Amino acid sequence: MINAPDTPDAFEIFPWNRNFETGIQEIDEQHKVLVNILNRLAWHFASDSSELSADHVLDELLSYAAFHFQFEEKIWNKALGEDGMARNHHDAHQMFFVQIHELRKSGEPQEDILTNLFDFLTRWLAFHILESDRRMALTARMVEKGYALNEARDRVDSELSGSVSVLVNALLEIYGKLSASTIQLMREKMARHRAEDDLQRLQNERLSQALEEQAGEYQQHLESLAYNDALTGLRNRNGIIRQIRDCMAEEERADNSAALVSIDLDHFIDLNACLGEDAADRLLGLLARRWLDAIPADACLARIGGDEFALLLPDASQAESRLEALRLTARQPFELDGAEVSVTFTAGVVLFPDQAVQDADILLRQANNTLYRAKHEMHGGWLYLDAGEQNQYHARQLLLDDIRRGLSYEEFRLFYQPKVNLRTGEVLGAEALIRWQHPQKGLLSPIHFLPGIEHHALNVQVGEWVLRESLQQMQRWDKQGVELNVSVNVSAFQLQSGDFPERLKHILSEFPQIDPARLDLEILETAALGELDRAVQTINECRELGVRFSLDDFGTGYSSLSYLKRLPVDTLKVDREFVSGADGSRENLSILRGIVGLSGVFGKQIIAEGVETIRQGQILLSLGCEQAQGYAMSPPVEPDRLPEWITNWKTFPEWQEYDGS
Ligand code: C2E
Numbered sequence: 001m002i003n004a005p006d007t008p009d010a011f012e013i014f015p016w017n018r019n020f021e022t023g024i025q026e027i028d029e030q031h032k033v034l035v036n037i038l039n040r041l042a043w044h045f046a047s048d049s050s051e052l053s054a055d056h057v058l059d060e061l062l063s064y065a066a067f068h069f070q071f072e073e074k075i076w077n078k079a080l081g082e083d084g085m086a087r088n089h090h091d092a093h094q095m096f097f098v099q100i101h102e103l104r105k106s107g108e109p110q111e112d113i114l115t116n117l118f119d120f121l122t123r124w125l126a127f128h129i130l131e132s133d134r135r136m137a138l139t140a141r142m143v144e145k146g147y148a149l150n151e152a153r154d155r156v157d158s159e160l161s162g163s164v165s166v167l168v169n170a171l172l173e174i175y176g177k178l179s180a181s182t183i184q185l186m187r188e189k190m191a192r193h194r195a196e197d198d199l200q201r202l203q204n205e206r207l208s209q210a211l212e213e214q215a216g217e218y219q220q221h222l223e224s225l226a227y228n229d230a231l232t233g234l235r236n237r238n239g240i241i242r243q244i245r246d247c248m249a250e251e252e253r254a255d256n257s258a259a260l261v262s263i264d265l266d267h268f269i270d271l272n273a274c275l276g277e278d279a280a281d282r283l284l285g286l287l288a289r290r291w292l293d294a295i296p297a298d299a300c301l302a303r304i305g306g307d308e309f310a311l312l313l314p315d316a317s318q319a320e321s322r323l324e325a326l327r328l329t330a331r332q333p334f335e336l337d338g339a340e341v342s343v344t345f346t347a348g349v350v351l352f353p354d355q356a357v358q359d360a361d362i363l364l365r366q367a368n369n370t371l372y373r374a375k376h377e378m379h380g381g382w383l384y385l386d387a388g389e390q391n392q393y394h395a396r397q398l399l400l401d402d403i404r405r406g407l408s409y410e411e412f413r414l415f416y417q418p419k420v421n422l423r424t425g426e427v428l429g430a431e432a433l434i435r436w437q438h439p440q441k442g443l444l445s446p447i448h449f450l451p452g453i454e455h456h457a458l459n460v461q462v463g464e465w466v467l468r469e470s471l472q473q474m475q476r477w478d479k480q481g482v483e484l485n486v487s488v489n490v491s492a493f494q495l496q497s498g499d500f501p502e503r504l505k506h507i508l509s510e511f512p513q514i515d516p517a518r519l520d521l522e523i524l525e526t527a528a529l530g531e532l533d534r535a536v537q538t539i540n541e542c543r544e545l546g547v548r549f550s551l552d553d554f555g556t557g558y559s560s561l562s563y564l565k566r567l568p569v570d571t572l573k574v575d576r577e578f579v580s581g582a583d584g585s586r587e588n589l590s591i592l593r594g595i596v597g598l599s600g601v602f603g604k605q606i607i608a609e610g611v612e613t614i615r616q617g618q619i620l621l622s623l624g625c626e627q628a629q630g631y632a633m634s635p636p637v638e639p640d641r642l643p644e645w646i647t648n649w650k651t652f653p654e655w656q657e658y659d660g661s
């Protein structure tokens with residue numbers, strides 16, 4: 001009568017429990033029928049596809065009960081006579097019929113009836129079968145052994161007292177746990193459907209004045225159900241769709257001024273499997289809270305389902321910085337049952353309003369498509385679909401293709417800018433800076449192409465090319481008798497790409513003649529900001545290979561001092577912003593002094609970049625910073641020209657005067 005599940009054994013939420021056994025085989029077999037019905041109900045709640053008619057289940061239960069109760073009562077009566085105990089038991093059976101009939105007459109929706117039935121049956125199983133039936137069976141057996149009825153009853157009483165209630169409670173608790181999640185899920189689903197229906201009705205009908213007064217409160221409640229996600233408290237799909245519509249409808253709004261981002265967590269299935277569903281759910285809740293703190297007040301963050309989120313930013317110009325903020329906050333480890341977990345995501349971004357797309361649903365789908373395209377290219381990054389004229393997405397695709405082409409045609413070049421000791425004139429090394437000798441556009445500086453691949457796999461590819469090329473160049477110079485240390489810029493993305501130390505090791509092994517200690521990796525503070533422990537670990541693994549680290553653009557990040565102190569870098573590289581400002585106002589000078597002073601506190605070396613004038617060099621020397629790089633000495637030059645520069649280079653007399661005292 002009931003559609004059996006496709007795989008009936010696969011969903012035994014209530015396995016037959018030996019404690020159910022009465023010792024009377026026929027009765028046990030019949031009880032198993034009931035357990036089976038319960039399992040089918042559970043299956044129904046858990047699977048979307050199962051069709052179950054409440055009427056049919058109730059029918060089946062009635063005919064089952066009519067047969068089973070009669071069978072059972074015959075046995076009890078035979079053993080115990082028409083005793084009060086048997087009569088009570090009979091009454092309990094009658095209550096079963098009453099309950100089933102009441103459910104049937106209730107006129108409630110199917111799913112409600114099934115839920116209530118489910119509830120009732122679990123309790124029936126625990127209390128009636130476990131308690132009452134077993135008591136009857138035990139008493140009957142004692143009587144068979146020759147005990148008087150009263151004595152049999154007392155003995156059974158003392159045997160069962162305590163132990164049974166413990167069993168019943170334990171079983172109910174287990175059942176409760178097993179079923180709670182499926183039932184809860186279903187209840188929420190129903191409540192939402194109902195709320196949506198009701199809301200529709202409310203909006204359509206315009207109820208009478210009296211009703212209207214109540215409606216405000218009621219509507220709020222309904223809205224919260226209809227538009228919010230119960231797990232995270234964020235908006236749900238409906239919620240953000242409504243917000244997008246509002247945003248689209250704003251009259252003053254310029255094309256492409258808002259952004260919609262579709263976000264999908266990477267490898268959440270694995271997390272789910274290893275953490276368990278409860279912890280994974282908690283993780284989603286914690287992530288949601290962090291993200292809410294990281295978005296502006298006028299933005300809207302929604303959980304669309306599972307591990308998918310959507311973010312509406314009324315100000316599209318914030319998309320990059322906010323996504324970066326989400327990325328960083330997600331990377332900070334979450335404490336879950338003693339485990340530390342961090343999360344990465346992939347995202348697709350569409351800008352709107354756009355003449356071509358006037359529908360919020362379609363826009364969300366576009367964002368989603370863009371997300372899947374991003375996923376296809378790589379995890380942990382994001383892609384734009386520019387719905388507007390400029391079509392950034394298209395432009396970016398072109399750029400990506402062009403860079404791939406450029407890599408294969410060997411169009412990239414490294415220029416090198418010397419690092420010197422201002423006072424002694426010693427050449428300490430050189431920083432490799434990438435250029436693109438583009439066939440049509442000429443020599444391109446990195447700002448023209450690096451930002452476009454900041455979160456893309458190509459970033460790593462380009463980065464590895466730079467590492468190889470620098471090491472190769474060191475070899476070439478070595479052969480000419482010019483032994484130089486080289487600094488290479490490593491992007492946050494490359495550093496965090498997971499197997500960076502492994503890959504670096506591999507690259508270094510291709511150049512056995514080069515001592516890794518001659519290679520210095522310049523990283524940005526923000527590269528380490530995401531997840532300090534992990535960054536520290538990555539850096540340390542690389543340092544074990546022998547390479548050194550500098551913190552680039554020092555002073556422009558937002559790290560706390562204690563944070564910086566833990567970063568295992570050798571050198572701090574003062575950003576040129578502070579150097580260029582130093583010969584202006586007193587205030588700038590004191591900032592520079594502070595920064596230089598910090599290096600002493602941390603016990604790190606310090607180097608200044610962007611030294612353009614003799615005066616700036618003097619100031620640095622007066623503050624105790626001797627190492628520097630900048631146009632005053634040399635711009636970045638082609639590698640072939642560097643040996644010649646070294647031969648001719650002499651430091652300025654104004655700088656030589658500083659004797660370090
Ligand atoms: P950066 O690491 O801060 O590099 C220094 C930049 O300042 C270079 O610009 C350099 O040409 C410029 N510069 C040097 N001396 C002076 C000076 O005295 N005054 C002024 N105003 N500027 C000076 P460039 O080569 O255009 O590089 C810009 C940025 O691009 C670099 O900033 C770095 O963050 C990034 N970059 C360059 N090459 C690579 C690379 O191979 N990999 C990665 N990941 N990033 C790179």
Ligand code: CA
Nearest residue numbers: 431489522552
């Ligand atoms: Ca640098």
Ligand code: CA
Nearest residue numbers: 552553575609
């Ligand atoms: Ca810099």
